[in-house]
Amino acid sequence: MTPAGLPRILLVSTGGTITMVHDPVKGLAPCQDASLLLERVPELRALAQVDLLPLADIDSSNLQPDLWLRLARAIHERMPFYDGFVVTHGTDTMAYTGAALAFMLQELPKPVVLTGSQVPLEDIGSDGRTNLINAFRVAILDLAEVVIVFGAQIIRGTRAKKTSAFDMQAFTTVNEVPLGTIGLTIRLHGPCHRRSKRKPLLRPFLDPDVAMMPVYPGIKPAVVAHLAATHHGLVLEGYGAGNLPTEGDASLCPAIAAATAAGTPVVVCTQCLVGSTEMELYQVGRAALQAGAIPAMDMTPETTLVKLMWVLGQGRDLATVESMMQKSFVGEVHEVG
Structure with a gap:
């Protein structure tokens, strides 16, 4: 008893x-x-x-x-x-x-x-x-x-x-x-x-139509473009501080820019276990930012994916999505500034 x-x-x-x-x-x-x-x-x-x-x-x-x-x-x-x-x-x-x-x-x-x-x-x-x-x-x-x-x-x-x-x-x-x-x-x-x-x-908001994939040497920009075109949001696991390929035909920037223009957010987190996206640090990161990429800062890939689903479940306005992704709601990210 x-x-x-x-x-x-x-x-x-x-x-x-x-x-x-x-x-x-x-x-x-x-x-x-x-x-x-x-x-x-x-x-x-x-x-x-x-x-x-x-x-x-x-x-x-x-x-x-x-x-x-x-x-x-x-x-x-x-x-x-x-x-x-x-x-x-x-x-x-x-x-x-x-x-x-x-x-x-x-x-x-x-x-x-x-x-x-x-x-x-x-x-x-x-x-x-x-x-x-x-x-x-x-x-x-x-x-x-x-x-x-x-x-x-x-x-x-x-x-x-x-x-x-x-x-x-x-x-x-x-x-x-x-x-x-x-x-x-x-x-x-x-x-x-x-x-x-x-x-x-x-707050039971959820849009599960989000894709996630790691960046790797040899990744084809067409793959990223396809994922962005067939989903409401995309998470890319970048190298190091959120770096992506940006040179020549291998550049992911055109695919990111096209997705952003179509209203599809592309969020970049890091593949590293410890650390944060600091995309202003390197030229390759800055180029991705200029194309419209949204930094995930120090969120894990798992949390970044889930948060993007949750945010998109509340609306798809790109400016609002970017603002919410960089705001801490439940201790998921250390806000900058």
Whole structure:
């Protein structure tokens, strides 16, 4: 029996490795019974009164943007009835979902925590038990943000990136210190939003018609032009400080200029794990800016893509899109000036 007086937590299951089982034909495949999470980790009921919402049962490689809308609406609708939320999710696209929920659920009065595992919960040596327990511990803290809890780190949803398919510390925080670390105790670091009586703001805007691709030696400008012509927005992962090919027939500037003239934003982020686009620094960056490219500054590619979808869901005026992409809404970018 769950002790009375414990905080109420809603556990939202979407699938992922943490709930997967071994199938002799398919390999690791999603389990159909999310209630096994509570059966296999009974300690959760010592931390909180737990309700379960099985929202999806997928390998996160199959995630589509409409799941972000379903998640955001489900959490927002239930916000008055719980003290925190834990979302189990596959690791492959967790950083995208963390960013999406942060943009769609603003002015949060309590935490929304995403977690998962590298090894299925049923396997010996799984990190799922520890991650799930720690996610619940964070969900009852004095915190009010969308975060990813994985391994020993608490990471802001818009700053997370999966950096290892092997290590148990699969995620890292990019261009920002972790919001917290988990050791013998849980320590929160630096500025973060705390619990309050704020009224949560649901902003379920989304235009999924956005493409993203890295720049690479030999990239054909026609590929960039095609993507821009067939989508409402395009994210290019540039070299270094946001540099792009600008010389001769290999120049991407004409494709960027044509897309801009047609009202399609082209946003440039960096392929580097750490750092920011500083497109005024090099001639090649300046040429792209002059063609109409919008710098993503220090946002991750995952957050840049999701944010552009979210911004375009609110309108396609190019000046407004550029202004919103460079404004910080939920700590996703360090504004310049």
